[in-house]
Amino acid sequence: MTIEKQELSSVVEGPDRHPWHRFVALGDSYTEGIGDPEPNSLGGLRGWADRVAEELADSQPDFAYANLAIRGFLLKQILDVQLEPALALKPDLIAMSGGGNDIVFRHGDPDKLAEKIDEAVGILSATGATVLLYAGPDWGDTPVFGKIRGRVAIYNEHLHRIGARHHAIMVDLWCLPELQHALMWDPDRLHLSPLGHHSVAVATLNALGVAHTLKPLQPRPLPAHGWTQARAEDLVWARQYFVPWVLKRLLPHHAGDDLAAKRPQPAPVFGFGRPGPFPPGHPARQAPAAGGASGVQPAAVPGVPADRVA
Numbered sequence: 001m002t003i004e005k006q007e008l009s010s011v012v013e014g015p016d017r018h019p020w021h022r023f024v025a026l027g028d029s030y031t032e033g034i035g036d037p038e039p040n041s042l043g044g045l046r047g048w049a050d051r052v053a054e055e056l057a058d059s060q061p062d063f064a065y066a067n068l069a070i071r072g073f074l075l076k077q078i079l080d081v082q083l084e085p086a087l088a089l090k091p092d093l094i095a096m097s098g099g100g101n102d103i104v105f106r107h108g109d110p111d112k113l114a115e116k117i118d119e120a121v122g123i124l125s126a127t128g129a130t131v132l133l134y135a136g137p138d139w140g141d142t143p144v145f146g147k148i149r150g151r152v153a154i155y156n157e158h159l160h161r162i163g164a165r166h167h168a169i170m171v172d173l174w175c176l177p178e179l180q181h182a183l184m185w186d187p188d189r190l191h192l193s194p195l196g197h198h199s200v201a202v203a204t205l206n207a208l209g210v211a212h213t214l215k216p217l218q219p220r221p222l223p224a225h226g227w228t229q230a231r232a233e234d235l236v237w238a239r240q241y242f243v244p245w246v247l248k249r250l251l252p253h254h255a256g257d258d259l260a261a262k263r264p265q266p267a268p269v270f271g272f273g274r275p276g277p278f279p280p281g282h283p284a285r286q287a288p289a290a291g292g293a294s295g296v297q298p299a300a301v302p303g304v305p306a307d308r309v310a
Helices: 003-013 045-060 075-088 099-107 110-125 145-166 194-208 235-248
Strands: 022-026 062-065 093-096 130-135 167-171 265-266
Touching: 003 265, 022 045, 022 075, 022 265, 045 062, 062 194, 075 110, 075 167, 093 110, 099 110, 099 145, 110 130, 110 145, 130 194, 145 167, 167 194
Parallel strands: 022 062, 022 093, 093 130, 130 167
Antiparallel strands: 062 265
């Protein structure tokens, strides 16, 4: 969706409404939310994408959000595993981020990475959805990351060119001065801290031109919402039964890995928490109820080796 179309949609929706109804995020640990723990969020993580979705949901009653990001994924894995499911969800707003793990850990060639993401962004934008792209941050001349600074800058330039070609919206983290502060980063220096995720959420909403309640350097607590807004039964079923079954049979994994997207299906942002009651014939209803008559309990957070958190 071009900027002109976004402005027209905003007029049609009304001054206090944005034009998007279904948001899907693709990527790795950066998009999954590593570094921003929140026990009350799916997967125990919040992150910038969740924070953006929370704000977008406030002015759009039927808003739904899915997050397909999985920590440790290289760009090829993101495209192979997440692109087709994302298209199947028919989003009108898509966040696409990837390639950082390739550059940081695999000495990835930014030119070749750009060719892959260019094709993917073309496919996503051809659906008519608004596509968000993220230029990587500037870690500065640090002892470790200073060595890859040039490759990150080259990749960012490619992303700007790709964004312009496909009418995507660029969120330029390289030009976000607050990310230069140590408080924006997790102690591992690889992932954003809660404050860093908050800052990226602010930058994303500003790039979209959406009015929001987030204030710079003041992370907002997870809003409290009543169960009347929940539409959780299908999300619970998908996460606990269907998605693990599909992943075990269809997707390649390294030995010992048990990784899955934290929000594989679009659902209300605050819709998780009250599983059931399930309608007759629902797959989850056929399973033994764990935890008594209240219904099926949420699945445990998938385990992951400590050395695969990128």
